[in-house]
Amino acid sequence: MDRHSCSFSRRALWLLLGAIALAPAAGCRGRSGASGGPLLTVLDPRGQPSGVFGRRGDPGAHMMAIFDPETQPTMSRDELVPLRMAPRLDGLDGRTIYLVDTGFAGGREFLEEMQAWFRENHPGVRTVLRVKSGNAFSDSPELWAELKQKADGVVFGVGG
Amino acid sequence: MEGEYGVPTAPMVTARFAEYVLRDGRSHGMNLRWAFPPYPVAWVPRETLRTYIRGNDPVTGLPLMREVIDALSVPLTEAEQNPEIPQRPQRPRLLEPGNEADLQRRFLSNGWTDGLPIVLPTEERVAEMLTGTGRDPQEVVGMMSVTTHEEMNTYTVEKVAVNAVMAGARPEHLPVILAIASTEHPAMPSSTGSYGSMVVVNGPVARAIGMNSGVGALGPFNYANAVIGRAWTLMSINFGDARAGDTFMATIGNGLSFTNQCCAENEEKSPWEPFHVRQGFRESESTVSIFRGWSVLTLGLGTSEGLLASMRSVNAMGAFTFVLDPLAAKALKDEGWDDPGRLAGHLAAQSGSPFLRPEGIHFVVVGGETNPIFHTTDYVHYKTASVDAWVPEGGVRLDANPLRMPAHPQCEDGLCIIGR
Numbered sequence: 001m002d003r004h005s006c007s008f009s010r011r012a013l014w015l016l017l018g019a020i021a022l023a024p025a026a027g028c029r030g031r032s033g034a035s036g037g038p039l040l041t042v043l044d045p046r047g048q049p050s051g052v053f054g055r056r057g058d059p060g061a062h063m064m065a066i067f068d069p070e071t072q073p074t075m076s077r078d079e080l081v082p083l084r085m086a087p088r089l090d091g092l093d094g095r096t097i098y099l100v101d102t103g104f105a106g107g108r109e110f111l112e113e114m115q116a117w118f119r120e121n122h123p124g125v126r127t128v129l130r131v132k133s134g135n136a137f138s139d140s141p142e143l144w145a146e147l148k149q150k151a152d153g154v155v156f157g158v159g160g
Numbered sequence: 161m162e163g164e165y166g167v168p169t170a171p172m173v174t175a176r177f178a179e180y181v182l183r184d185g186r187s188h189g190m191n192l193r194w195a196f197p198p199y200p201v202a203w204v205p206r207e208t209l210r211t212y213i214r215g216n217d218p219v220t221g222l223p224l225m226r227e228v229i230d231a232l233s234v235p236l237t238e239a240e241q242n243p244e245i246p247q248r249p250q251r252p253r254l255l256e257p258g259n260e261a262d263l264q265r266r267f268l269s270n271g272w273t274d275g276l277p278i279v280l281p282t283e284e285r286v287a288e289m290l291t292g293t294g295r296d297p298q299e300v301v302g303m304m305s306v307t308t309h310e311e312m313n314t315y316t317v318e319k320v321a322v323n324a325v326m327a328g329a330r331p332e333h334l335p336v337i338l339a340i341a342s343t344e345h346p347a348m349p350s351s352t353g354s355y356g357s358m359v360v361v362n363g364p365v366a367r368a369i370g371m372n373s374g375v376g377a378l379g380p381f382n383y384a385n386a387v388i389g390r391a392w393t394l395m396s397i398n399f400g401d402a403r404a405g406d407t408f409m410a411t412i413g414n415g416l417s418f419t420n421q422c423c424a425e426n427e428e429k430s431p432w433e434p435f436h437v438r439q440g441f442r443e444s445e446s447t448v449s450i451f452r453g454w455s456v457l458t459l460g461l462g463t464s465e466g467l468l469a470s471m472r473s474v475n476a477m478g479a480f481t482f483v484l485d486p487l488a489a490k491a492l493k494d495e496g497w498d499d500p501g502r503l504a505g506h507l508a509a510q511s512g513s514p515f516l517r518p519e520g521i522h523f524v525v526v527g528g529e530t531n532p533i534f535h536t537t538d539y540v541h542y543k544t545a546s547v548d549a550w551v552p553e554g555g556v557r558l559d560a561n562p563l564r565m566p567a568h569p570q571c572e573d574g575l576c577i578i579g580r
Contacts, residue, residue: 045267047314049249049314080188080245088233089232113210114225121225153167
């Protein structure tokens with residue numbers, strides 16, 4: 001479009017002056033770039049916020065169900081409650097810290113090394129390593145019950 | 161754990177996913193105290209893991225284990241005690257005006273395109289596109305997200321028309337694109353596994369808008385196939401909010417995603433009932449069928465033994481969709497498989513996979529009869545949706561002189577008539 005409007009301007013100049021075009025091609029391109037042709041009004045292509053969020057699927061659902069809008073569980077903004085965080089510990093000495101492998105590859109090995117680090121650097125911290133049952137996306141109610149009862153704090157890892 | 165059990169946590173995810181989880185937390189009102197070890201932690205030597213643990217979080221630059229300890233023991237801040245869920249602002253209908261080059265740059269640099277030049281959705285072009293349907297431009301078609309957890313985006317008929325214009329489509333294509341949008345399926349769900357997708361059009365609309373179901377149907381040789389497939393990708397970007405490395409985590413990506421696998425089924429040459437009829441639609445109805453998996457895994461020739469051999473040779477468990485040239489489908493029918501459902505049952509039983517069910521195996525007949533080949537994909541069939549519901553009164557709105565790419569030589573039972 002710019003090239004066409006530029007050559008049209010140059011032809012008009014020829015006609016008006018009856019002489020060779022004075023404007024060098026570079027200057028013509030520059031003028032075209034500065035004005036850049038007519039202003040256009042275009043529509044925004046993006047979707048609008050819906051107030052509907054996806055959430056964790058039913059653990060018993062088909063493995064691909066989470067990707068299917070008809071079976072993917074959702075919740076509205078009204079149902080979504082901000083997470084209330086737990087009070088923090090006043091120090092880790094004498095505490096029981098669970099290290100929970102959530103099921104991503106390398107997680108158990110990483111947490112074993114972390115457990116060794118605690119033993120070496122914070123011997124007053126009691127660490128318990130647990131591997132969550134199922135896969136990274138499945139529920140594990142028995143482990144959550146154990147954590148509630150016995151853990152003072154939990155390290156979850158390592159996602160991704 | 162935090163909210164219901166009152167147990168403090170220190171969640172960890174590799175640095176590669178830091179932005180992903182932080183944004184997820186912000187949008188859900190979850191101010192978790194993350195720590196980010198370097199990536200990857202899988203299949204690396206123990207010494208490397210020890211280096212990570214003794215080293216710094218590459219995102220914050222702070223000692224990793226100091227962050228873990230602080231996450232559990234530093235008192236909550238005011239903001240952490242009073243988390244909020246932010247509300248995203250509504251998008252404007254019109255953008256700030258600009259010239260052609262500026263707007264092309266704005267769309268590209270904002271991540272609203274697929275990286276290729278687009279047709280700018282001017283008011284005039286969008287208004288013309290909307291003549292391709294009889295529906296109210298402000299009617300909500302659905303909602304979509306490429307993630308499974310983020311807030312979804314709604315989109316109207318007009319928003320679909322905007323993306324159709326951007327893809328280079330004409331009003332004749334709009335009903336098919338609206339039907340795809342109505343499924344609410346993004347073509348590119350955010351999985352590290354890099355999904356591919358396929359959309360197959362059945363019924364009279366395919367012929368009316370000149371879709372290719374024959375030679376090279378899944379290649380770059382047909383206008384309708386290309387722009388319809390591209391519009392699906394643009395909608396996935398703009399409605400599903402696909403942003404690479406942010407909401408969209410496909411590690412390698414998938415070349416199929418530019419236009420997806422978009423074609424019509426070769427109903428004329430298929431020995432079986434059309435796919436949409438097998439899904440409960442009438443033959444006279446027009447539909448889109450949405451498929452998704454990782455990719456085309458392998459190919460083979462003819463016969464049910466060939467299908468089985470290809471299934472056993474690839475690492476797919478839950479689903480197979482075979483894209484069969486009509487010659488391959490006819491060979492299967494000649495073998496006695498006049499009902500694809502019965503063939504699916506046979507293949508599921510013989511596959512050796514404990515996860516495979518007959519309803520997870522599908523057949524789509526596509527191709528130009530140049531070879532009895534089939535492509536084996538791991539595609540799941542998600543949905544078949546009506547196109548007719550989006551067609552304006554009076555039928556598909558064709559241009560006076562519809563754009564069509566060159567027609568290909570027709571083949572009949574393997575015999576191509578060159579120069580026809």
